[in-house]
Every structure is written in structure tokens, then in C-alpha cells.
Amino acid sequence: MFKKVLEYAGEYRRTTYKAVVLMLIGLIFSVSPFFLAYQIIRPLLLKQSIDILTVSALVAAIAVCGVLHTVFYIKGLELSHISAFHTLKNLRISLQGKLEKQPLGAIQDKGTGAIKKMFVDDIETIELLLAHTLPEGLANLAVPVIVFIGMFIADWKLGLLSLCALPLGVLCMGMMFKIGMRDMGSYYAAGKKMNNTIVEYINGMEVVKVFNRDGESYHRFEGDVKSYRDFTLKWYKACWPFMALYSSILPCIAMFTLPIGAYLVLNNHSTLPDFVLVLCMSFSVGPLFLKALGFMSTLPQINFKIKSLEDTFNSPPLQQSDKPFTGNDHGVEFENVSFAYKEEEVLHGISLKVKEGDLVALVGESGSGKSTLAKLLVHFYDVTGGCVKIGGQDIRDMSVEALNNEISYVAQEQFLFNISLLENIRLGKLDATDDEVMAAAQKAQCGEFLARLQDGIHTMAGDGGKQLSGGERQRISLARAILKNAPIIVLDEATAFMDPENEEKMNEAIAELIHDKTVIVIAHRLYSIVGADIICVLERGNLVAAGTHKELLEGCPAYQKLWSAAEDSASWKVGTAIGGEQA
Numbered sequence: 001m002f003k004k005v006l007e008y009a010g011e012y013r014r015t016t017y018k019a020v021v022l023m024l025i026g027l028i029f030s031v032s033p034f035f036l037a038y039q040i041i042r043p044l045l046l047k048q049s050i051d052i053l054t055v056s057a058l059v060a061a062i063a064v065c066g067v068l069h070t071v072f073y074i075k076g077l078e079l080s081h082i083s084a085f086h087t088l089k090n091l092r093i094s095l096q097g098k099l100e101k102q103p104l105g106a107i108q109d110k111g112t113g114a115i116k117k118m119f120v121d122d123i124e125t126i127e128l129l130l131a132h133t134l135p136e137g138l139a140n141l142a143v144p145v146i147v148f149i150g151m152f153i154a155d156w157k158l159g160l161l162s163l164c165a166l167p168l169g170v171l172c173m174g175m176m177f178k179i180g181m182r183d184m185g186s187y188y189a190a191g192k193k194m195n196n197t198i199v200e201y202i203n204g205m206e207v208v209k210v211f212n213r214d215g216e217s218y219h220r221f222e223g224d225v226k227s228y229r230d231f232t233l234k235w236y237k238a239c240w241p242f243m244a245l246y247s248s249i250l251p252c253i254a255m256f257t258l259p260i261g262a263y264l265v266l267n268n269h270s271t272l273p274d275f276v277l278v279l280c281m282s283f284s285v286g287p288l289f290l291k292a293l294g295f296m297s298t299l300p301q302i303n304f305k306i307k308s309l310e311d312t313f314n315s316p317p318l319q320q321s322d323k324p325f326t327g328n329d330h331g332v333e334f335e336n337v338s339f340a341y342k343e344e345e346v347l348h349g350i351s352l353k354v355k356e357g358d359l360v361a362l363v364g365e366s367g368s369g370k371s372t373l374a375k376l377l378v379h380f381y382d383v384t385g386g387c388v389k390i391g392g393q394d395i396r397d398m399s400v401e402a403l404n405n406e407i408s409y410v411a412q413e414q415f416l417f418n419i420s421l422l423e424n425i426r427l428g429k430l431d432a433t434d435d436e437v438m439a440a441a442q443k444a445q446c447g448e449f450l451a452r453l454q455d456g457i458h459t460m461a462g463d464g465g466k467q468l469s470g471g472e473r474q475r476i477s478l479a480r481a482i483l484k485n486a487p488i489i490v491l492d493e494a495t496a497f498m499d500p501e502n503e504e505k506m507n508e509a510i511a512e513l514i515h516d517k518t519v520i521v522i523a524h525r526l527y528s529i530v531g532a533d534i535i536c537v538l539e540r541g542n543l544v545a546a547g548t549h550k551e552l553l554e555g556c557p558a559y560q561k562l563w564s565a566a567e568d569s570a571s572w573k574v575g576t577a578i579g580g581e582q583a
């Protein structure tokens with residue numbers, strides 16, 4: 001555990017070692033006063049004289065030891081914290097690098113709460129390990145070892161008696177570790193669940209209020225918070241008796257030394273000064289032991305959290321190479337593609353060829369796999385079978401950056417960064433001039449709502465783009481795509497939030513965006529894709545038919561069903577359709 005963490009400390013590893021040494025020296029100064037006090041007690045016990053000057057010098061030395069203990073210990077703590085916080089920084093950067101290589105979809109599946117917990121809380125645990133458990137724990141354990149050696153040198157019998165409490169304490173500690181690690185899985189899972197629920201509760205507050213689900217949502221929130229409390233208490237309840245036992249037994253080094261040692265002295269097997277010296281030493285190391293053991297009780301938790309971080313690091317990264325895009329053209333091919341999010345396969349052997357410049361629509365009932373197929377093309381996930389190719393090149397055989405240069409993906413829900421709308425659009429092409437950005441915004445029909453905003457295109461988008469309506473967010477992201485001008489466009493429910501008037505405008509903008517491009521569009525509203533070159537009908541993860549609107553209406557029962565459902569929908573409107581044709 002320490003080795004792994006120290007790897008991340010990099011050049012600060014030496015700082016941690018220095019911290020251990022300084023704390024060790026500091027603690028030696030903390031036990032020295034007991035030995036110095038003994039130098040005063042000893043002549044009194046032996047009825048020898050001791051002059052006031054010697055007593056004063058010893059008292060002064062005790063005071064100096066106190067000061068030196070503080071100075072060394074604080075300096076050690078300072079160094080251990082410097083090293084710890086640099087390690088946390090390194091670890092967070094390294095974790096971010098590894099997360100970046102993971103499939104984007106897999107990152108989204110982990111949940112914001114769990115990822116936040118990993119980045120903030122779990123990594124923070126390592127601060128405890130590096131700044132306290134390792135240097136303080138080690139120093140507080142090492143000094144008692146030195147003192148025990150001193151006891152053995154003074155009188156081996158009394159030294160042995162002082163060690164007697166150890167096996168009992170270690171046994172209790174072992175039990176605590178065993179129980180602590182056993183239940184740590186459920187305890188940790190409850191913490192993760194609570195984090196995700198809290199993040200979801202805050203993010204979903206708007207929906208909760210609109211649908212009057214305050215109570216229900218609060219109950220889930222309360223349930224998970226309570227469940228975390230219960231797991232925590234259960235865990236501590238199981239560990240507490242053993243913690244209490246070893247915490248009281250281990251520091252009581254004098255437990256056996258005092259009665260049996262007194263017997264040995266009375267029977268002349270040991271001398272009274274040695275007996276007092278060993279007792280002084282026992283009392284000096286008791287608090288150190290207790291402190292060291294305080295850190296031990298946190299080890300099961302730290303151990304578990306580090307393991308969970310490592311597991312995250314170890315999950316398979318997205319398959320990609322560092323090669324550029326070298327495809328022959330911008331045609332897209334799904335070759336016998338299968339996919340499972342977890343165990344259950346949701347796409348089964350899909351084969352589909354989209355010629356460069358074609359407009360292909362994916363239709364099907366909800367849950368049939370349309371979005372999943374689109375996400376595989378933009379490489380959010382790796383296929384579990386078959387392959388996805390662009391211009392004949394497997395997308396796993398190019399870097400994600402190279403792929404992103406070829407594709408614009410406009411998803412159902414668009415995230416905007418809390419920077420100006422201008423900068424949000426410029427993300428599509430970082431070197432675009434302001435004029436180019438404004439032109440893209442106009443083409444995406446943003447002009448009207450931008451004119452209403454006080455700062456126009458320079459308005460901040462708000463946290464996650466919350467300042468704008470769903471439709472406005474979609475138009476901003478469409479402007480991004482127009483600016484990017486990638487040869488392949490994937491539109492997932494791009495007009496989902498549009499009212500009829502805006503949808504018409506949006507469709508005009510989309511028509512401009514997709515002109516001369518390879519387009520894959522997912523739409524529930526069939527009237528908007530009747531002009532597509534190919535319409536692919538998906539049913540429970542299978543591609544059941546592909547053809548033009550006319551062909552499918554004539555020969556595909558699944559499509560006929562979807563079409564008649566669309567016709568039944570009262571609000572549908574025959575108008576400008578993507579692809580130019582009208583139903």
C-alpha cells in the first residue's frame with residue numbers, strides 16, 4: 001500500500017522519508033525527559049546525594065527536550081504535508097489521464113457522484129496515509145521499539161514483562177482488521193450510492209419539483225443517507241470492541257511489570273532503580289503506542305479506498321491507436337457489430353454501410369438501440385463484436401482526436417461550459433475568429449435569442465448551460481457543429497426540444513450543416529427523415545430493414561407500425577424535412 005502511494009509521490013518521496021526521520025528525532029526528545037527524571041530519582045532511591053546544580057541542569061534539559069520535541073515534530077509534520085499534497089496532485093492528474101483513456105460512455109456510467117468521490121474523498125484519504133499514518137505512525141512505533149531495547153539492557157526480566165501486553169493487544173488488533181475488511185465492501189458501496197443519490201437529487205431538483213416528486217425523491221435521498229449511516233455504524237460497532245480492547249491493552253505496558261516486577265524486586269531478583277527505570281520507560285512509550293495504534297485503525301479503510309482507486313485505473317482503456325485518420329473517404333460501415341453495456345447484449349450483429357454523402361436515418365421504438373449505435377460510431381464505447389469503420393479504417397486504428405476531427409456529434413442533451421456562449425461555440429474550432437463564430441451562430445438560428453440577452457453572445461452560459469432553454473442549448477451546440485464543419489455528422493434527436501416554429505428554422509440550419517456530408521440521424525418524428533437516402537429500422541437491437549421511406553412503407557411491417565403511430569400523433573406537421581423531401 002505504501003509502496004504504491006509513494007510511487008505517486010515522485011521526487012517528494014524523499015521529503016516523506018525526511019519527515020519520518022525528523023519525527024523520530026522529535027519523539028526521542030519526547031521520551032528523553034523520563035530518562036532524565038530517572039537521573040534525579042535514582043540517587044534518591046540509592047540514598048546518594050545529588051546537588052542542586054545537577055538537578056537544575058537536568059530540569060533544564062527536560063525543558064529543552066520539550067522544545068526540541070515540538071520543533072522537530074512540527075517540522076516533520078510540515079514536510080509530510082508538503083509531500084502528501086504534492087502526491088495528491090500527482091495522483092489526481094494521473095487518475096485524470098487514465099480516465100481520459102477510458103471509454104467516455106463508461107465514465108458516464110460510473111456516475112458523477114462516484115467519480116467526484118473518487119477524485120475528492122478517496123484521494124484525500126491518501127493525505128491521511130502520507131501526512132500522518134506513514135510518518136507519524138512509523139515514528140510512534142519505532143521509538144517504543146528503541147525504548148524496549150533500553151528496557152532489556154536495563155533488566156531483561158523486567159523488559160520481558162513489559163512485552164507481555166503486546167500479544168494480547170496484537171490479537172485484538174488482528175480481529176479488528178479481519179472484521180473491518182470483511183464489511184468494508186458494503187460500507188464503501190453505501191458511501192458511493194449516497195454520493196450518486198445526492199448529486200442526482202441536486203441535478204434533478206427541477207424535474208422533481210415539476211412532477212411533484214419532492215417526497216419520493218427526498219425519501220430516496222433520506223434512505224441512502226440513512227443506509228450510509230447504518231452501514232457506518234454497523235462497521236464501527238463490529239470494530240469498536242476490538243479497537244477499545246487493543247487501545248487499552250497495548251499502552252498499558254506496565255500492566256504486568258508493576259505487580260510482577262515489584263515481586264522480583266522484593267525477592268532480590270531485580271534492583272529497585274532498574275525497576276523504576278523500566279517503569280519510567282513504560283510510561284514514556286504508552287502515549288506513543290496509543291497514537292500509532294490510532295492510525296492503525298484507519299488502515300482497513302485506506303487499504304480499501306486505494307484498492308478501489310487502483311481498480312478504476314485498471315479497467316480496460318478505450319482501444320485506440322495514435323494513428324491519424326487515413327480512410328479512403330467518409331463512408332461509414334458497421335460490420336457485424338454487437339455491443340453489451342454490461343452482461344446483456346443490446347446490439348446484435350448489425351451490418352450497415354453508409355456511403356459518403358448519404359443521409360441515413362435510424363428509426364425504431366424506444367430502447368431499440370439507435371443511440372447506442374450512434375455512440376459506437378463516435379467511439380464512446382468499444383464494440384464487443386465486429387467493427388466500425390470510416391473510409392475502410394477501423395476506428396480503433398486511429399486516435400480519438402483523429403476520429404473527432406472527422407465527426408460532429410450533436411447529442412440529445414448538450415452540455416455547455418460556464419464560459420461565454422461565444423467561447424462555447426468556439427470549442428468547435430479553437431482557432432476560429434469571432435466573426436466566424438458569429439456567422440455559425442446566425443446559421444444555427446441563434447441570432448434571435450442572442451439579441452434578447454443583455455450581453456448577447458458574450459453572455460455566460462451558466463452552470464452546465466442552465467442559463468439557456470433546452471432548444472437554445474441545442475442551437476448553440478449546432479452552431480458548434482457548423483463551425484467545426486466535420487465531414488460526418490451524427491444527430492441524435494437534434495430537434496427534440498424545438499417548438500414547431502423553431503424546429504422549422506432548426507431544420508433549415510441542419511440542412512445547411514449536413515449539406516454534402518455523411519449524416520446519421522436519429523429521429524423519433526418520422527416525418528422529418530422521410531427524405532433520407534436510407535432509413536434503418538431497429539428492433540430490440542437488430543437491424544430488421546433498410547431502405548427508402550417508400551420501400552419500407554411497402555415492405556416493412558415494423559416501419560409501417562412506426563409510421564402509422566406517427567400519423568396518429570396529432571401534432572405532426574408536414575414541412576421542411578431533413579433531406580429536402582416532403583411526406
Ligand SMILES: Nc1ncnc2c1ncn2[C@@H]1O[C@H](COP(=O)(O)OP(=O)(O)OP(=O)(O)O)[C@@H](O)[C@H]1O
Binds near residue numbers: 346368373
Ligand atoms: N448506459 C447504459 N447502461 C446500460 N444499458 C443501457 C445504457 N444506455 C442504454 N442502455 C440500454 O440499451 C438499450 C438500447 O438503448 P438506446 O438508448 O440505444 O435506445 P434508443 O433506441 O436510442 O432509445 P431512445 O429512442 O429511447 O433514445 C436499451 O435497452 C437501454 O436500456
